[in-house]
Amino acid sequence: MIENDVLIQHPLREPMVKDTNPYISVDCVIFGFDFEKLNVLLLERNLSDGDGNLIFSDHSLVGHHIKINESLDAAAARVLFETTGLSNIYLEQFFVFGSPDRLKKERAQLWLKSIGRDPEKRVVTVGYFSLVNTNAVHVSYTQRHACWCNINEVGELAFDHNQILDKGLEALRLKIKSEPIAFELLPQKFSLSQLQKLYEVVLGIEIDKRNFRKKAIQANYIVPLNEKQKDVAHKPAQLFMFSRDIYEATKKENFNFSL
Amino acid sequence: MIENDVLIQHPLREPMVKDTNPYISVDCVIFGFDFEKLNVLLLERNLSDGDGNLIFSDHSLVGHHIKINESLDAAAARVLFETTGLSNIYLEQFFVFGSPDRLKKERAQLWLKSIGRDPEKRVVTVGYFSLVNTNAVHVSYTQRHACWCNINEVGELAFDHNQILDKGLEALRLKIKSEPIAFELLPQKFSLSQLQKLYEVVLGIEIDKRNFRKKAIQANYIVPLNEKQKDVAHKPAQLFMFSRDIYEATKKENFNFSL
DNA sequence: ACTAAAGGTGTATTAAAAACACTATAAATT
DNA sequence: AATTTATAGTGTTTTTAATACACCTTTAGT
CATH class of the missing domain: 3.90.79.10 (Nucleoside Triphosphate Pyrophosphohydrolase)
Structure with missing residues (x-):
């Protein structure tokens, strides 16, 4: 209290x-x-x-x-x-x-x-x-x-x-x-630029757009939707959603360590 | 209590x-x-x-x-x-x-x-x-x-x-x-095999000896000593120590993320 | 039609991780 | 003295992941 x-x-x-x-x-x-x-x-x-x-x-x-x-x-x-x-x-x-x-x-x-x-x-x-x-x-x-x-x-x-x-x-x-x-x-439907911006502001770093998108698209749990942004004054972005099901089913433990 | x-x-x-x-x-x-x-x-x-x-x-x-x-x-x-x-x-x-x-x-x-x-x-x-x-x-x-x-x-x-x-x-x-x-x-002076075994039992995995040693030797804060194991019934191992000073002075933040 | 603003795309380079098998040295045993 | 046992120590190739980098596309607004 x-x-x-x-x-x-x-x-x-x-x-x-x-x-x-x-x-x-x-x-x-x-x-x-x-x-x-x-x-x-x-x-x-x-x-x-x-x-x-x-x-x-x-x-x-x-x-x-x-x-x-x-x-x-x-x-x-x-x-x-x-x-x-x-x-x-x-x-x-x-x-x-x-x-x-x-x-x-x-x-x-x-x-x-x-x-x-x-x-x-x-x-x-x-x-x-x-x-x-x-x-x-x-x-x-x-x-x-x-x-x-x-x-x-x-x-x-x-x-x-x-x-x-x-x-x-x-x-x-x-x-x-x-x-x-x-x-x-993020909202349920988001663009990759929004996702990238989120990582950038949380981690306080800049990320290369092409490399980021490559990585995101490889992750099969980030699923493209048949839908685009609306009412934006520029090329509308493809929307994606996150599938926890797919993430859980395909995740692999990462045993890397850095000494 | x-x-x-x-x-x-x-x-x-x-x-x-x-x-x-x-x-x-x-x-x-x-x-x-x-x-x-x-x-x-x-x-x-x-x-x-x-x-x-x-x-x-x-x-x-x-x-x-x-x-x-x-x-x-x-x-x-x-x-x-x-x-x-x-x-x-x-x-x-x-x-x-x-x-x-x-x-x-x-x-x-x-x-x-x-x-x-x-x-x-x-x-x-x-x-x-x-x-x-x-x-x-x-x-x-x-x-x-x-x-x-x-x-x-x-x-x-x-x-x-x-x-x-x-x-x-x-x-x-x-x-x-x-x-x-x-x-x-570990004790202050240790062998690389001991260090490797430690990672193996803590993480519950097996690690390749040559790859592990390569990584350890690259880390300049794992310092070789002019000293070997004694009283062991096999080839005595080179001893190393960990230098926190060197670690702190040379560590770099790792910004990687896995999505 | 033009501008502004963000979306979207591919390749080459570099670095790191993974896979893999044999020789060397010391003590203990015969 | 020779042999055995136990662990130390060593390099190269392949595969995978990270990085660096520049131009064209689509929409709304003017």
């Missing part, structure tokens, strides 16, 4: 902690791709004094304490659903953050006091990253004060959330190099 | 919980290589009734609850030290296990009751794996009832420890393919 929407709307109200585990939370790094850049979903965090004067304003990742009898995965899925309205979304645990001083920054302490939490209580948080197509998230549905922020333009975040974000991005980069999770960030 | 030695020796005594966090523990998968197979360090767990009759006997990984103001990494290092007497050892967090029913197996419940823990209390545990040279651990030093068990001959373990072990092994395999952690399992 650290960064709960309810809390943000009612910062002085005691959080409903009775059915939550006070020691353990989950934080979600929700990545979204908008065909140009990689974004992360952040919440605004505003702290005001009794007279309504703003003490500070910054951003945080999305997170909650877990419920008493809830699995970690379920807690992360719940947080994601409450924030975006999406379910059945790719979610992966990537690290646990358990430093005893992770909530000891001045703003964190002020914030915890203001929402009625014990600022001394130690909370271990489990980091998840999740992948969504930015366009699939209707910002109207997302909780208020949520926004997509370009991964390269994130300022100083609440708590240890910069560290969580960095580690989540690292986990995403590692994973996208070896498993077909890129498709989770 | 779940699988603490003290508890094993005094199964009916109330654990000293006053300075430990009751919600969070660490469990260590301690891997060891003995030049033939990959082993994991297990503790014996014996439960007896009031008359000293054995109710059951099995094995567990090594783990403790974290202390109130201890970081997760520090807790794992402490557990490792208490078990093996080793410090400054490679340790890596690989996953958190937080299912609400992870301590609900019948034996787990009996065990928790017998050591005076609330069997209903939920514990989230953080998995670490660690790499040691089997020969560096003097079993005389290790706590009583600790033993090395071949990774392929592990039976049913306590709690959810089979799951933790599997995930730890998976993490080790992933990591050893991309970073030079193999050397943590």
Whole structure:
């Protein structure tokens, strides 16, 4: 419940902690791709004094304490659903953050006091990253004060959330190099240029178009459709879809290692 | 404190919980290589009734609850030290296990009751794996009832420890393919055959000797020494050492991805 | 009809992985 | 002293994958 929407709307109200585990939370790094850049979903965090004067304003990742009898995965899925309205979304645990001083920054302490939490209580948080197509998230549905922020333009975040974000991005980069999770960030039907751009912004590299397409077309689980882009002011691209069935049926383990 | 030695020796005594966090523990998968197979360090767990009759006997990984103001990494290092007497050892967090029913197996419940823990209390545990040279651990030093068990001959373990072990092994395999952690399992001076055997047993594959040696010799951070094996009943092997300095200075990021 | 913007295509070079079999050296045995 | 046993050590060819690179095509907008 650290960064709960309810809390943000009612910062002085005691959080409903009775059915939550006070020691353990989950934080979600929700990545979204908008065909140009990689974004992360952040919440605004505003702290005001009794007279309504703003003490500070910054951003945080999305997170909650877990419920008493809830699995970690379920807690992360719940947080994601409450924030975006999406379910059945790719979610992966990537690290646990358990430093005893992770909530000891001045703003964190002020914030915890203001929402009625014990600022001394130690909370271990489990980091998840999740992948969504930015366009699939209707910002109207997302909780208020949520926004997509370009991964390269994130300022100083609440708590240890910069560290969580960095580690989540690292986990995403590692994973996208070896498993077909890129498709989770794209609509079902996509062009190869979109796929290429996605790899480029996630990995932070440039890729040669012809070599990339050669590789993609060789992968038989990237299936060409009898369909083209519409209403674009240039030659419309062939659309493709990802077939998990074909991927699972034909994948081979890659035993390479680099010493 | 779940699988603490003290508890094993005094199964009916109330654990000293006053300075430990009751919600969070660490469990260590301690891997060891003995030049033939990959082993994991297990503790014996014996439960007896009031008359000293054995109710059951099995094995567990090594783990403790974290202390109130201890970081997760520090807790794992402490557990490792208490078990093996080793410090400054490679340790890596690989996953958190937080299912609400992870301590609900019948034996787990009996065990928790017998050591005076609330069997209903939920514990989230953080998995670490660690790499040691089997020969560096003097079993005389290790706590009583600790033993090395071949990774392929592990039976049913306590709690959810089979799951933790599997995930730890998976993490080790992933990591050893991309970073030079193999050397943590070897003595400082080693032969290329030993290194090859290590890769073979960790990854569960066979590797061609000539191709392996070519690759190893190309890696300039695997440094030949002016020294050979002694007292072996065959041609003595050239010894090598791993230079982290050279590795760090010459490594290049590998941007390959497999779609 | 022309322009702007992105889509789409093939070949040659280089680098890395894989396949493969025999000789060398030390200690132990006869 | 000769033989056996056990592991060390060594190169070349083939196959596969990665890289580098430039021009024409199609659509909408002007």
